[in-house]
Amino acid sequence: MNSIKAISYPVHFQENGYIALSKLIAEKKYSTIFILVDENTMDHCYPKFIPNLKTERPIEVIEIASGEINKNLETCIGVWNAITELGGDRKSLVITLGGGVITDLGGFVASCFKRGIDFVNIPTTLLSMVDASVGGKTGVDLGVLKNQIGLFANPQMVIVDEQYLKTVTEREIKSGTAEIIKYGITYDLKLFKEIKENNNLKISDLIFRSIEIKNEVVLQDPKENGLRKILNFGHTLGHAIESFYLESENKENLTHGEAIAIGMVCESYMSHKLLDFPKANVNEIKAVVLSIYEKITLLKEDFTAIIALLKHDKKNVNGQVNFVLLNDYEDYKLDCKVAEQLIIESMEFYNA
Numbered sequence: 060m061n062s063i064k065a066i067s068y069p070v071h072f073q074e075n076g077y078i079a080l081s082k083l084i085a086e087k088k089y090s091t092i093f094i095l096v097d098e099n100t101m102d103h104c105y106p107k108f109i110p111n112l113k114t115e116r117p118i119e120v121i122e123i124a125s126g127e128i129n130k131n132l133e134t135c136i137g138v139w140n141a142i143t144e145l146g147g148d149r150k151s152l153v154i155t156l157g158g159g160v161i162t163d164l165g166g167f168v169a170s171c172f173k174r175g176i177d178f179v180n181i182p183t184t185l186l187s188m189v190d191a192s193v194g195g196k197t198g199v200d201l202g203v204l205k206n207q208i209g210l211f212a213n214p215q216m217v218i219v220d221e222q223y224l225k226t227v228t229e230r231e232i233k234s235g236t237a238e239i240i241k242y243g244i245t246y247d248l249k250l251f252k253e254i255k256e257n258n259n260l261k262i263s264d265l266i267f268r269s270i271e272i273k274n275e276v277v278l279q280d281p282k283e284n285g286l287r288k289i290l291n292f293g294h295t296l297g298h299a300i301e302s303f304y305l306e307s308e309n310k311e312n313l314t315h316g317e318a319i320a321i322g323m324v325c326e327s328y329m330s331h332k333l334l335d336f337p338k339a340n341v342n343e344i345k346a347v348v349l350s351i352y353e354k355i356t357l358l359k360e361d362f363t364a365i366i367a368l369l370k371h372d373k374k375n376v377n378g379q380v381n382f383v384l385l386n387d388y389e390d391y392k393l394d395c396k397v398a399e400q401l402i403i404e405s406m407e408f409y410n411a
């Protein structure tokens with residue numbers, strides 16, 4: 060599979076990636092290579108990765124605890140301390156080997172350490188292959204508030220190797236599928252229809268097309284001043300729902316994709332009410348979402364708390380919540396204000 064050229068770095072696939080990585084390490088003469096993993100990727104992905112790393116340079120493995128709950132500054136401090144104790148310097152390289160938590164946090168850690176050292180992303184979940192590891196966003200959560208602290212920083216390269224998908228659960232695969240659905244709805248209707256019809260889709264084709272789309276968007280708007288906001292479709296309410304479940308002790312956490320899938324149903328409903336997005340499309344999105352994800356019932360008594368979390372969305376300006384809504388498939392409108400009553404109605408529509 061051909062590599063994709065992103066803003067200042069390549070996205071390589073399978074063996075090509077490992078060949079390019081060994082070449083990069085030799086050329087840049089890194090002092091030490093730090094591989095950031097969690098307990099799952101240490102057990103299941105590291106043994107697959109390490110035979111591919113051809114280098115004489117010293118290698119150190121740093122393990123953090125898995126899960127969104129650990130994507131915070133405290134974990135970063137632990138990693139910065141570990142890198143320091145292990146003799147990290149400005150010529151060190153960080154390789155992130157994991158899902159979205161590892162690639163987001165690892166990129167952030169590398170970008171801040173001694174004002175920035177190189178990093179390479181090796182995503183091991185579908186979500187991080189098709190979204191988190193590409194596009195230059197790095198960062199961590201602040202409490203339950205998603206990705207509030209972070210910066211734009213590009214890796215030296217991204218290596219996408221589908222063999223790691225064998226190490227993750229079906230639920231994880233479905234989590235990443237929500238981002239592919241988002242690309243389809245907002246940017247490539249053919250992709251959405253293919254997912255809807257589920258015609259023996261090859262995962263490699265879905266991954267490749269998703270990265271192509273994300274890259275096309277990011278190349279035009281790397282710092283999210285306009286177009287890139289379409290990648291937030293479903294995420295405004297979706298993030299609030301995800302955060303709400305994270306902070307609710309008596310509720311099981313939702314995966315990012317499960318929350319975003321609900322967010323897409325609700326935001327397509329708002330689009331219908333505010334922008335004449337066809338009702339048939341809203342029903343189609345809801346049907347596709349419910350064909351993939353287990354139905355969650357959002358409790359009426361939780362609506363207020365979910366809506367309160369919206370005020371932390373990163374697209375907000377002057378305290379106003381800004382949604383990305385749709386005029387039609389592949390046709391978006393940025394910075395839409397939505398009345399609280401319609402947000403509630405959209406959640407009731409999802410529940411119905």
Ligand code: GLY
Nearest residue numbers: 190194196287290
């Ligand atoms: N995940 C949305 C973006 O990278 O812009």
